[in-house]
Amino acid sequence: MGVSEPLVSTIAVVAGVVALAVDGRQAVSIAVVAVGLGLAPSVASVGGGEALLVVLASAALAAVAGVTARAVARRARWDAGLDPTVPVIAPRQQLFGPRSVRVFAAAISLPAASWVSFNVPVGAVAVVQGLLFPAAYIWTCGALRLVVARTVADLAVGATMVAFGGGAAWLVRGGGDAITGLAIASSLPPLAAAAAGWLTGRHSRRASAAGARAA
Amino acid sequence: MNVYAVASVWLGGGLGATVLVRTTRLKLLATVAPFAGALATAFAAVGPHLSPALTGDALTIDRAGQGLLIAAAGSFTLAILLARRLDGSEAAICGLVGAATVFALAASSPVLWSIVLLAGMGALAVRWIAISPSRATLAGGRVPTTGAAALLAASPFLPVVGVITGPRPAIAAGLLAGGIVALLALIPMGGWATAVLPALRGIDVAPWVVFLAPAVLLTAERIPAGTPAAGDAFGRVMLSAGLASAVWGSFQAVRAQGRARYVRMLLADLGLSAAAIGTAHPGLALTGGLLILLTHFALAPVMLAPVGAGDRSRRLAWVALAGVPPTPTFWGRFVLLEAIFQVGSGEIVASLLSVGLLFFAAVMAALPRAEHGRDIGDASYGGGRRVLVWVAVLAAFAIGAAPAAASAVVFGG
Numbered sequence: 001m002g003v004s005e006p007l008v009s010t011i012a013v014v015a016g017v018v019a020l021a022v023d024g025r026q027a028v029s030i031a032v033v034a035v036g037l038g039l040a041p042s043v044a045s046v047g048g049g050e051a052l053l054v055v056l057a058s059a060a061l062a063a064v065a066g067v068t069a070r071a072v073a074r075r076a077r078w079d080a081g082l083d084p085t086v087p088v089i090a091p092r093q094q095l096f097g098p099r100s101v102r103v104f105a106a107a108i109s110l111p112a113a114s115w116v117s118f119n120v121p122v123g124a125v126a127v128v129q130g131l132l133f134p135a136a137y138i139w140t141c142g143a144l145r146l147v148v149a150r151t152v153a154d155l156a157v158g159a160t161m162v163a164f165g166g167g168a169a170w171l172v173r174g175g176g177d178a179i180t181g182l183a184i185a186s187s188l189p190p191l192a193a194a195a196a197g198w199l200t201g202r203h204s205r206r207a208s209a210a211g212a213r214a215a
Numbered sequence: 216m217n218v219y220a221v222a223s224v225w226l227g228g229g230l231g232a233t234v235l236v237r238t239t240r241l242k243l244l245a246t247v248a249p250f251a252g253a254l255a256t257a258f259a260a261v262g263p264h265l266s267p268a269l270t271g272d273a274l275t276i277d278r279a280g281q282g283l284l285i286a287a288a289g290s291f292t293l294a295i296l297l298a299r300r301l302d303g304s305e306a307a308i309c310g311l312v313g314a315a316t317v318f319a320l321a322a323s324s325p326v327l328w329s330i331v332l333l334a335g336m337g338a339l340a341v342r343w344i345a346i347s348p349s350r351a352t353l354a355g356g357r358v359p360t361t362g363a364a365a366l367l368a369a370s371p372f373l374p375v376v377g378v379i380t381g382p383r384p385a386i387a388a389g390l391l392a393g394g395i396v397a398l399l400a401l402i403p404m405g406g407w408a409t410a411v412l413p414a415l416r417g418i419d420v421a422p423w424v425v426f427l428a429p430a431v432l433l434t435a436e437r438i439p440a441g442t443p444a445a446g447d448a449f450g451r452v453m454l455s456a457g458l459a460s461a462v463w464g465s466f467q468a469v470r471a472q473g474r475a476r477y478v479r480m481l482l483a484d485l486g487l488s489a490a491a492i493g494t495a496h497p498g499l500a501l502t503g504g505l506l507i508l509l510t511h512f513a514l515a516p517v518m519l520a521p522v523g524a525g526d527r528s529r530r531l532a533w534v535a536l537a538g539v540p541p542t543p544t545f546w547g548r549f550v551l552l553e554a555i556f557q558v559g560s561g562e563i564v565a566s567l568l569s570v571g572l573l574f575f576a577a578v579m580a581a582l583p584r585a586e587h588g589r590d591i592g593d594a595s596y597g598g599g600r601r602v603l604v605w606v607a608v609l610a611a612f613a614i615g616a617a618p619a620a621a622s623a624v625v626f627g628g
Contacts, residue, residue: 082345088353120382122371132371139368146361152341155356158364159337163330166367170326173371177272181326185367188330195341 003045005131012038012134016109016141019161020102023153025085025204028196031157032062032189035138035164042134043182047171050179055164058186062160065190066197073201083203084152084196098150105144113137122173131172139165152199156192163188216258218274218321222314224255229310236303245295248306252313253288256281264323266437268391270374271323278627279505280320283433286512286625287425288313294425294516296603298418304342305418311338312422316430325373328434329366332398332427336360339422343411346419351410358407362397365390385448391438392452398431399485402459408482409467413475417519424515428485429508436492436501450493454558457490458565465572469579476580477518480536481511483573484544487551487566496554503550505626506618510535510543513611517604528604533581535611538574543615548573 015038019031036059044052087098113136122132142161149155167185171178228251235244256276264277276284291309295301315335322328340356369390372383393404400408412420439450464483468476484507491500517532538544548570555566614621 082348088344088348089350116386120372120386122383135371139364143361143364143368146357146364149353149357152344152356155337155340155360159333159360162364162367163333166326166329166364166370169368169371175270177324180272181324181370184324184327184330188334191334192337195338199341 003041005133008041008045009133009137011041012137013110014038016137016161017103017106019138019157020106020141020145021099022157023085023099025200026066027085027153028156028160028193029063029066032066032160032164032193033059035059035161036062036189039134039138039164039168042131043168043171046131046168047178047182051171051182054179054183054186055168058164058189062190062193066193069194069197070201070204073198074204076202081199081202082152084156084199087150088152089150098148101148102145105148106141109137109140109144112140122169132169135165135168135172137165139169141165153196156196160189160192163192216255217260218276218317221252221255221259221276222317225252225313225317226310228252228255229307229313232306232310233303236301236306242295242298242301242303245301245303245306245309246292248309249288249291249295249313252310253285256284256288256317264321264437267323267325267328267434268373268438269323269376270325270370273323274318274321274327275323276317276321279501280430280433282626283429283505283508284313284316284320286509287316287429290425290512290516291421293603293607294418294421294519297516297520297600298416299521301418308339308342308422311335312426316426319427319430319434325370326367329363329370329394332366332431333360333363335427336363336398339427343415343419347415349414351407351414354407355411358404359398359400362394362404364394365397366394369394388448389452392449392456395431395435395438395453395489396456399428399435399489400460400482401456401486401489402463403456405460405482409475409478412478412481412519413473417474417516417521420519421516424481424519425512429512432485432488432504432508435489436497436504439492439495439497450495452493454490454493454555454562457486457488457493458555458562458569460486461490461569462486462565462572465569465576468576469572471576474519476576477515477536480573480576481515483569484511484547487548487555487569490562490566491551491554494554494558496557499550499554502622503547503554505622506543506547506550506614509614509621509625510547510611513543513607513614517607520604528601528608530581530583532604532608532611533577535608535615536573537577537581538570541612541615543611543618543621544573546615546618 015034018034022030036055043055116136117133139162142158146158163185167182170181229248232245232248262275265271312335315331318331336359343352343355369387372387375384375387397404461483464479468479471479488504514532535542538548555562
């Protein structure tokens with residue numbers, strides 16, 4: 001059964017927009033799961049079940065790693081640190097907020113990814129064209145999230161998106177090490193989710209301790 | 216010892232040293248991290264290294280990479296010993312970034328190369344933001360990580376050997392060059408380094424100065440050979456960004472004071488090394504770049520330490536950066552100029568201007584009391600640290616006295 005390219009691309013676009021727009025303490029885990037699921041149809045159509053397993057396992061591992069790291073950090077007796085969800089610098093008064101900027105970034109990523117997909121051939125063995133859109137879109141959204149990042153969580157989400165996008169693009173390129181490259185790229189999202197979860201848990205421990213003292 | 220084992224030792228040593236420092240309060244134990252890493256690297260299996268641009272799947276560290284890691288570990292150890300305060304997490308960052316550097320120097324797969332640079336730079340950025348949340352450290356997270364992301368984006372378009380038509384070679388070369396420029400803090404993406412490096416403690420910026428930037432420079436030396444069709448585009452970007460960084464960095468070095476002046480000089484030297492990569496003379500670019508790196512390995516911990524680390528020794532360190540014989544920077548810059556001179560008259564003028572301004576900046580800083588009280592953490596050092604500073608400065612002059620021998624010992628023939 002053939003795969004509908006427009007459907008696969010639409011799913012990737014929805015995943016990219018979700019990952020770009022998501023904020024808060026669960027942002028990294030939500031973004032990783034969204035991008036993993038969004039790229040799954042594209043990866044499965046290009047690389048088969050093995051590639052699908054790599055991406056889904058990475059997304060699941062990232063979700064588990066984020067939750068586990070947060071739970072462990074709440075119990076560990078380490079120094080409290082920075083909150084990854086608090087902006088590093090105070091935002092200025094501006095017409096559009098950070099999420100509006102990111103949605104705009106999602107919009108301009110569409111033509112950029114489309115151009116790359118249809119104009120730049122990839123392929124280690126056989127040259128292919130037109131299959132790169134989902135990966136290119138996720139990568140472009142991730143890079144733009146890095147560029148407009150205001151928090152550590154933004155950096156973590158951006159890094160996971162570019163890792164998944166880059167890995168999926170490497171799979172489209174093909175060659176003997178296609179799955180290996182995808183697996184290498186997919187190893188970053190669980191690490192980023194664990195780091196963000198750890199920082200969040202460590203900070204919330206301090207916040208809850210301060211609340212208990214005040215009470 | 217294979218690459219995985221070496222990287223594991225770096226990582227384990229860093230985490231172990233952090234636990235040791237926090238439980239015993241003995242900050243000297245932080246040196247366990249670079250020492251264990253250097254020891255493991257010394258026993259690493261050495262073999263030929265393939266450019267990531269050629270998209271191989273081998274994972275071998277070459278002799279130059281091995282020497283670079285060991286010298287970087289020595290430099291980081293000196294930075295630890297010269298630091299006034301340590302909380303132990305410096306060792307963990309050393310382990311993380313050291314392990315990432317091992318993979319970056321060994322990888323011939325562009326995906327692995329870019330992912331480890333992204334991970335290493337990301338970890339360092341989180342550390343910088345945690346220490347000092349500011350616009351500068353946020354930029355230190357945004358720009359270089361986006362650069363590493365650009366390297367990852369270039370991966371699917373590689374290799375470009377034999378591809379001579381269409382936009383693919385240009386896209387690959389553009390992404391590779393953009394990524395290298397951002398990671399090496401060259402113009403137009405170098406603002407983050409000029410803001411971050413002078414603002415943080417030497418021990419906090421040392422992982423970028425001694426591990427990541429040298430690793431990126433060394434791997435970038437091999438890219439033109441792997442992108443023959445796109446070699447012109449990649450080389451042109453490196454040449455212009457490198458020369459612009461060298462001229463601007465040296466001009467700003469004349470105006471700046473203290474640590475900021477050293478940072479500008481370091482970035483100017485990185486610019487000259489990057490420009491040489493774009494000259495199509497890889498041998499000269501590699502030799503000159505390694506000599507420059509070796510000099511900064513010896514001097515960076517001293518120059519990034521708080522002022523007062525021995526007035527006379529510090530002034531002598533500025534002399535070592537002047538670029539006149541027999542200083543080590545003379546030989547490094549001389550070889551780089553030899554490569555750049557073969558490009559054209561505009562490049563000759565720009566590189567000479569940069570070297571001249573660097574000389575002027577170093578001489579101004581070496582004058583008695585020129586730097587007095589102009590730095591953060593103005594403090595005097597005790598006897599042991601003074602000795603260490605002298606050892607580092609004299610090591611730099613020893614490199615200048617026998618540059619070929621020093622380079623051969625550290626990086627192999």
